[in-house]
Every structure is written in C-alpha cells, then in structure tokens.
Amino acid sequence: MQIDAMSDQDITFLKVDAERIDASVAIKFKDLMRQFSADTEGRLVLDLGKVDFIDSSGLGAIVAAMKLLPADRKLELAGLSPTVDKVFRMTRMDTIFQIHASAEAVMAAPQ
C-alpha cells in the first residue's frame, strides 16, 4: 500500500492508494503515517476515497496514527465509503475524528 501526500494552503492531504486497510497492511500503514506526521505541520487530512474496506486492524491503525500526533494536531478523515463509514459508526469511532464527505469538501468548508 502507498500513501500519496499533497499540500494545499496549510492542509496536507494524505491519500491512501489502496482499496483495503486490513490486517495485512496495518503495520505498513502505521509506519507510513508515523513518517508523514513527523514531516508535516498544520492540518492533516487522511483521504480514504479509494478505500472500500477496513477491518478492526485497519481501524486500530487509523486510531494509532491519530495518537502519534501532538495534542494540538488532529487527524481528519475524508471520503469514507459506506462500508468504512459503517465500521466507524458501529464502533463509535466516528465521534473521535472530524469526518468530511470528500477531500474536495475539506477545501470548501470553513475552518
């Protein structure tokens, strides 16, 4: 799996280039996120637009990625597919993140 970084104004978009974040890629995902967290500043948006499916390992990896950030930085999510959204809602983890409909919606929304 790969993550592609793109900056727009003071926002860094991290687009996950994979259709699944599951047990087999969770560790690699966490390692990549650790790197991006250290190398960037400002708002951080994880674009999950391409991701069709996450399992509990994938969910845990996304939470772990958020926990890597200092207290004054949060991890925002964008582009959750219906199944991914379902996993977040069922586990109530949708209350922990700011969730946007899409990466485009992040740019259109007020801060």
Place this chain on the structure above:
Amino acid sequence: MTGFENEVPSTPEDVRGLLDGVRDALAARGRADEASWEIVLAEVLNNIVEHAYCERPDGRIALSVNFGTDAQHVTIVDQGQAFPDLSLPAGELTSLDVAREDLPEGGFGWFLIRSLTQNLEYVRKDNSNWLSFSIPYEYAAH
C-alpha cells in the same frame, strides 16, 4: 447451487481469497450490495490466522457458506488453539471518554462480529474449533 465451500492454508493471502470467493458467489446471486458479511468474515478469519494458528501458515481453515432466503449461514472449522476458557470474547466496547493517548486501538473485532451476526455458536471437538453463525442480508436480491 446453495453455497460456497473452500478449505485453505492459514495465511492472510488465502483469507483474502476466501473473501473473494464469497463475494463472487454473492454477486452471482444478485447480492453484490451486501457488505456486513465481509466485516464479519474478515474478523473471524483474521482471528484464526493470528490467534488460533499464531500466524503459522501451515494450518487449514475450512469455510462453508449456505445462502439461505434471509441470511448467509456460515460454518468455519480450524485445528488451531481453542478459545481461552472455551468461550467467545464478549466484545464490549470501552469508553471513548478518555485522553487521546488512552483511546483504544483494538478490541473492536468481536463487537463487530456479535453486532452483525445471529445464532453465534462455538464448539470445540476433535481437536478442532467449530464456529457457526448467520449473517442476515441487508438488501433484497436483484
């Protein structure tokens, strides 16, 4: 055809193959929209690889799915370690009203499995784990 059956080695790649097989079987029955089944099967099968077989790739996992009128009926058999106390985890979620560093990174799997299945049963017999459950369909077939 009423079902899908396969037996594979206990590796993540083979688990993905099982999920692909079930997905194709559902699509062939006009049920490509179904999604909950994959959450359940991914969790159960990953648990077998990680905990029953402790990541050893030389185990076997047998999956059998019967496509009923209202639900999929699933049976999974493996020869890995038994569940502790021969019982299934309760899968309770912990509070999220905690400091960021204390947020949970795990413990979601059995909650998801229990939330999305019915008639969940576990039996240990002949040195094997037998897990069965039903996953109700979310949509009408088309």
